[in-house]
Amino acid sequence: SLPKRHKFWETQPVGQFKDVGDTSLPEGPIEPPTPLSEVKQEPYNLPSQYEWTTCDMDSEETCNEVYNLLKNNYVEDDENMFRFNYSKEFLGWALRPPGYYKSWHIGVRAKTSKKLVAFITGVPARIRVRDEVVKMAEINFLCVHKKLRSKRLVPVMIKEVTRRVHLENIWQAAYTAGVVLPTPVTTCQYWHRSLNPKKLIDVGFSRLGPRMTMSRTIKLYKLPDQPVTPGFRKMEHRDVPAVTRLLRQYLSQFVVSPDFDESDVEHWLLPTEDVVDSYLVESPKTHDITDFCSFYTLPSSILGNQNYSILKAAYSYYNVSTKTPLLQLMNDALIVAKKKDFDVFNALDVMHNESFLKELKFGPGDGQLHYYLYNYRTRNALRASELGLVLL
Numbered sequence: 552s553l554p555k556r557h558k559f560w561e562t563q564p565v566g567q568f569k570d571v572g573d574t575s576l577p578e579g580p581i582e583p584p585t586p587l588s589e590v591k592q593e594p595y596n597l598p599s600q601y602e603w604t605t606c607d608m609d610s611e612e613t614c615n616e617v618y619n620l621l622k623n624n625y626v627e628d629d630e631n632m633f634r635f636n637y638s639k640e641f642l643g644w645a646l647r648p649p650g651y652y653k654s655w656h657i658g659v660r661a662k663t664s665k666k667l668v669a670f671i672t673g674v675p676a677r678i679r680v681r682d683e684v685v686k687m688a689e690i691n692f693l694c695v696h697k698k699l700r701s702k703r704l705v706p707v708m709i710k711e712v713t714r715r716v717h718l719e720n721i722w723q724a725a726y727t728a729g730v731v732l733p734t735p736v737t738t739c740q741y742w743h744r745s746l747n748p749k750k751l752i753d754v755g756f757s758r759l760g761p762r763m764t765m766s767r768t769i770k771l772y773k774l775p776d777q778p779v780t781p782g783f784r785k786m787e788h789r790d791v792p793a794v795t796r797l798l799r800q801y802l803s804q805f806v807v808s809p810d811f812d813e814s815d816v817e818h819w820l821l822p823t824e825d826v827v828d829s830y831l832v833e834s835p836k837t838h839d840i841t842d843f844c845s846f847y848t849l850p851s852s853i854l855g856n857q858n859y860s861i862l863k864a865a866y867s868y869y870n871v872s873t874k875t876p877l878l879q880l881m882n883d884a885l886i887v888a889k890k891k892d893f894d895v896f897n898a899l900d901v902m903h904n905e906s907f908l909k910e911l912k913f914g915p916g917d918g919q920l921h922y923y924l925y926n927y928r929t930r931n932a933l934r935a936s937e938l939g940l941v942l943l
């Protein structure tokens with residue numbers, strides 16, 4: 552079959568498919584930074600009927616516009632049965648980490664109606680690639696209204712966010728996608744653990760196994776009412792220094808991972824209701840913090856089901872096991888997620904997740920998530936287990 556042309560991506564400083572396997576190419580930035588005086592000062596041109604807008608996520612009204620655009624036009628599963636339904640609180644959290652730039656929250660409006668019709672965002676992050684800590688932009692929430700698809704709006708949106716990131720003297724980015732683009736750093740599988748099998752079967756997310764009855768299926772996924780690990784408790788503000796130490800140490804083993812400091816941990820990992828949950832194990836004897844687990848809340852709209860409209864999904868975030876077996880720690884995460892009325896617990900096969908997925912009754916998802924770096928070549932593709940980065 553004819554190799555897919557990527558007319559835009561072939562113009563970008565990303566690994567190109569033709570270069571895959573060429574080990575003579577060095578690891579690191581593909582293009583050098585441009586002198587700031589040479590960065591294009593004015594925005595790229597949109598088609599004449601559209602205009603750029605900076606979305607102020609502190610504004611309830613703007614946050615609501617962004618929420619509704621994504622609710623109706625963002626990522627669907629391959630069978631178009633579910634669509635991500637990121638909450639307004641979640642978007643406020645995801646887009647305003649320490650040091651964020653409002654100018655990286657980029658919208659496109661129709662000039663006449665002023666309707667928000669497209670969106671793309673960046674947030675700053677320090678990402679370590681092997682021994683190099685690189686200031687990057689994490690790009691996310693790229694969305695074009697369903698009625699404006701296939702008009703090549705995306706290339707100009709990507710060039711505009713790139714320009715605004717360059718203006719802050721940042722030259723690399725990280726992003727993930729369910730689609731294959733030039734060129735994945737790694738490709739992950741996602742897995743699902745049923746917590747409410749009856750609802751999942753009713754909405755068509757899961758199917759009753761062969762030779763399985765509904766009552767047998769409910770029993771198969773049943774969980775204890777309380778976590779089993781002594782000292783397992785919610786993370787609190789006073790735990791930030793210890794959790795930062797624990798997490799930095801743990802993430803240092805992966806080829807790509809965030810370089811979190813205490814202010815990052817405070818933002819990304821302190822429990823925030825209906826956004827992110829985090830637990831730790833405090834040894835009853837020594838009061839050391841020995842283990843940590845976390846998951847974020849990302850519901851999906853159920854498209855076209857009479858009885859349910861929302862699928863409550865928890866997504867595995869960062870987990871650290873040093874004393875409690877990861878299997879037991881993650882089972883406690885499942886127990887508290889079930890207790891919080893989640894329908895399903897999702898996880899990628901990144902970090903050490905592979906070690907618990909099957910045993911904790913996760914089933915493989917129907918797609919993959921590809922990880923990308925912009926303007927940064929890695930010597931070769933990584934194994935999913937070498938990745939210590941989870942993007943929202």
Ligand SMILES: CCCCCCCCCCCCCC(=O)CSCCNC(=O)CCNC(=O)[C@H](O)C(C)(C)COP(=O)(O)OP(=O)(O)OC[C@H]1O[C@@H](n2cnc3c(N)ncnc32)[C@H](O)[C@@H]1OP(=O)(O)O
Pocket residue numbers: 556557558559560561624625626627688690691692693694695696699700701702703704705706709712713716717721722723724726727728729730732925926
């Ligand atoms: C130094 C700083 C650097 C910062 C920037 C770093 C890079 C950041 C990159 C962004 C990271 C975002 C990460 C992220 O948000 C997480 S991935 C989620 C993306 N969003 C969705 O799937 C939402 C639902 N779908 C849509 O809204 C549209 O279908 C989208 C907008 C996806 C495509 O709308 P469309 O109307 O169908 O597209 P055209 O305007 O006609 O343009 C077609 C071109 O767009 C390329 N395309 C398609 N999907 C893409 C995707 N997910 N990433 C990158 N490129 C994507 C495609 O390959 C083609 O280029 P090619 O001809 O070369 O192949």
Ligand SMILES: CN(C)Cc1n[nH]c2ccc(-c3ccc(F)cc3OCCn3ccnc3)cc12
Pocket residue numbers: 626627628629633634635691692727728729741742851866897898899916918919920942943
């Ligand atoms: C990561 N972040 C950038 C959002 C994003 N974009 N594209 C995606 C493609 C897959 C996943 C994903 C990641 C982990 C997981 F357990 C299940 C997933 O998708 C299931 C299929 N699905 C899509 C919508 N509703 C259900 C996320 C994303």
